Amino acid sequence: MLEAVDDLLVDVGYAAMTMKGIAERAGVGRQTVYRWWATKAEILLEACAEDVREELVAPRVGEAREDLLGYLVVLDRFLVESPAGLAFRALLGEAQHDPAVRALVRDADLLALAARDVLVRVRPSAPAMPDLPLAAVQLIGPVVTQVLATGEGLPRDLLATHAATLLRAWQP
Numbered sequence: 001m002l003e004a005v006d007d008l009l010v011d012v013g014y015a016a017m018t019m020k021g022i023a024e025r026a027g028v029g030r031q032t033v034y035r036w037w038a039t040k041a042e043i044l045l046e047a048c049a050e051d052v053r054e055e056l057v058a059p060r061v062g063e064a065r066e067d068l069l070g071y072l073v074v075l076d077r078f079l080v081e082s083p084a085g086l087a088f089r090a091l092l093g094e095a096q097h098d099p100a101v102r103a104l105v106r107d108a109d110l111l112a113l114a115a116r117d118v119l120v121r122v123r124p125s126a127p128a129m130p131d132l133p134l135a136a137v138q139l140i141g142p143v144v145t146q147v148l149a150t151g152e153g154l155p156r157d158l159l160a161t162h163a164a165t166l167l168r169a170w171q172p
Contacts, residue, residue: 001022001026001028001032001033001036001043002043002046002047002050003026003047004022004025004026004027005017005022005025005026005040005043005044005047005087006047006051006083006084006087007025007083008021008022008025009044009083009086009087009090010083010086013090014040014044014090014091014093014094017040017044018040019033019034019037019039019040019043022040022043039100041091041094041098041100041101041104042104044087044090044091045091045104045105045108045110047084047087048084048087048088048091048108048110049108049110051082051083051084051087052078052084052088052110052111052113052114053114055074055078055082055084055085056074056075056078056110056111056114057074057114057117058070058071058073058074058117058118059074060121064121064122064125064126064167065160065163065164065167067118067121067122068118068122068139068163068166068167069156069159069160069163070118071114071115071118071139072139072143072154072159072162072163073156073159075111075114075115075140075143076143076147076153076154076159077153079143079144079147079153080147080151080152080153088110088111089147089148091104091105092105092144092148093148111136111140111144112132112133112136112137112140115135115136115139115140116132116136118139119132119135119136119139120132122167125167126166126167126170126171127170127171127172128169128170128171128172129170130170135170138166138169139166142154142162143159143162
């Protein structure tokens with residue numbers, strides 16, 4: 001069912017996606033879908049969470065700047081190219097006017113959870129890094145903003161500049 005929701009989102013978009021459509025795409029009855037998820041936002045978020053765990057993993061280089069850059073490149077690609085990234089962007093859009101979706105997205109905190117792994121690795125080289133929730137926002141914010149505002153990612157050179165700027169800011 002989680003694959004069906006990703007496929008359906010790509011085909012028809014969030015607004016046109018329905019629980020009935022999800023059930024039909026998955027080849028199950030609507031009652032089966034409703035047994036596990038109350039809304040299309042819930043099933044879409046679960047599909048995103050599964051995909052984030054698989055797709056939003058940065059390579060471990062061992063050098064702080066390269067580790068940050070690796071994560072930023074993977075994040076950018078996820079948000080621009082992946083069906084799961086499209087689903088996440090749809091949820092962010094819906095969260096702007098639906099408090100229930102906003103709460104789901106906030107509580108799941110999918111991008112920040114993925115960012116924390118790389119931030120923990122980088123912290124020894126960045127002793128003035130703020131607490132992880134703020135550091136995650138500082139890391140992912142510009143990429144998410146660019147993609148939401150333009151539908152396009154940032155060029156690799158700007159991602160590298162962003163990584164270097166953060167590391168300088170996180171020095172004592």
